Amino acid sequence: MAEVDLAELPGCFDGVIPPVIATCSAGGVPNITHLSQLYFVDHDHVAVSNQFFAKTTANLAENPLAAVLVTDSQTYDTYHLDLRFERTETTGALFERLRADIDAIASLTHMEDVFALRGADVYRVLEARRVSNGVRA
Amino acid sequence: MQARELATFLESGVAMLGATADARGAPEAFRVWGATVDDDFRVRANVSSHAIRTFESVHDGAAISLVFTDITTFRSVQAKGHVVGAAEPPGPADAALIERYEAAFGAALQQIGHPLTLRESMRPRSVFVVTVAVDDTYDQTPGPTAGLPLEQVNRG
Numbered sequence: 216m217a218e219v220d221l222a223e224l225p226g227c228f229d230g231v232i233p234p235v236i237a238t239c240s241a242g243g244v245p246n247i248t249h250l251s252q253l254y255f256v257d258h259d260h261v262a263v264s265n266q267f268f269a270k271t272t273a274n275l276a277e278n279p280l281a282a283v284l285v286t287d288s289q290t291y292d293t294y295h296l297d298l299r300f301e302r303t304e305t306t307g308a309l310f311e312r313l314r315a316d317i318d319a320i321a322s323l324t325h326m327e328d329v330f331a332l333r334g335a336d337v338y339r340v341l342e343a344r345r346v347s348n349g350v351r352a
Numbered sequence: 353m354q355a356r357e358l359a360t361f362l363e364s365g366v367a368m369l370g371a372t373a374d375a376r377g378a379p380e381a382f383r384v385w386g387a388t389v390d391d392d393f394r395v396r397a398n399v400s401s402h403a404i405r406t407f408e409s410v411h412d413g414a415a416i417s418l419v420f421t422d423i424t425t426f427r428s429v430q431a432k433g434h435v436v437g438a439a440e441p442p443g444p445a446d447a448a449l450i451e452r453y454e455a456a457f458g459a460a461l462q463q464i465g466h467p468l469t470l471r472e473s474m475r476p477r478s479v480f481v482v483t484v485a486v487d488d489t490y491d492q493t494p495g496p497t498a499g500l501p502l503e504q505v506n507r508g
Contacts, residue, residue: 232470235419237371237379245379245417247371248492248499249428269499270490284369284381291473295402297378324426346402349473 219294219343221255226289228255230320234285236263238274246270251320253285254313256337261296264313265303265334275300281338284346291349298338305334353429353489353502355393361420361429362387362395365456370399370418372406380405384418385476386446386453395431395484398446398453399439400476407480410439416484419492423460428492429502436483446481 221227227234230252237247248271254262261283265272275281279300286293304310313335362368368384382403389395397418399406410416414435421428442450458471489502497505 232466235369235371235381237373237381237417239371239373239377239379241377243373243377244415244432245371245373246432247369247379247381247417247419247430249419249421249494251494266494278377280373280376280378282371282379282381284383286470286474291470293383293402293474295381346400347473347476350469351473 219345220258221261221340221343222258224287224294225255226287227285227294228253229288230316231288232286234283236271237282238271239278239280240274241277246274250283252316253283254309254335256309259340260301261298261338261340262309262313263336263338264317264332265336266317266332275336287349291351292345293347293349295344295346296340297342299341301337301339303334303336309337310335353506355389355391358393358429358431358489359389361422362389363452363456364422365453365458365460366420366422367457368397368418368420370397370416372403372410372414372416374405374409378405382406383474383476385479386449387418387420388449389486393486394436395433395486396446397482397484398442398450398479399482401478401480402476407439410435410482412437416482418484421492424463426494428494430490430492431484431486432488432490433484433486436485440481442479442481446479450479
């Protein structure tokens, strides 16, 4: 799997620096959009809150491959994750964890009427590589 | 969105990212470090050299998507199009653009409480330049209109 141990990168999963997710349609057209937060599930899996990602969801139905670019808020290192979509969870502990976070973000940004969690999308991490090194004062 | 409107948005210090996909359909996401748009809706984008797969596979006609986000308001626009020509090394005008971009993006980062060291960390070691003919623009701002064509959103 990954040469990077995601468990050692909590700053990638705190939502301080919003990551982006890229997907691709069956026709080869990429799509890229910001995420509010990336979630650590286990050493081989991450999760993304599915809120209003119509195109991302449509692409994943055709092609499960995805990529995330995420910057660690503690080190400022940036990582590129190659992912394969596995499933969407709409109940259970992971879903509830994401819902609590989404509700908090919505409250902080006064976007309660905009943020609504549809599911927790779970991805297998195929590869993780650091693409830039952080510079901290 | 008109080209002039997009040009103004791009000069305002927005976060810039992009994606391509290889022949297997595996996407690659990358940072863009400054971009301009001309009146023919062609975006000239400085792509981070960490996008190794993109650099190796980019070709005339390749599909590409770019997302531009005002990090102070969340307003976000995605431009989808195709690459025109081949990747190029940056020239003097691109280097000048990078300086302008860094100043504007750095100001935006500071406005939301991030230090300039974050910008320094995000700065690519080098860039290559791609020209993108924009076919469609989409609203990517969080909310119910996310993913809709900007033309449709602007019509209400």
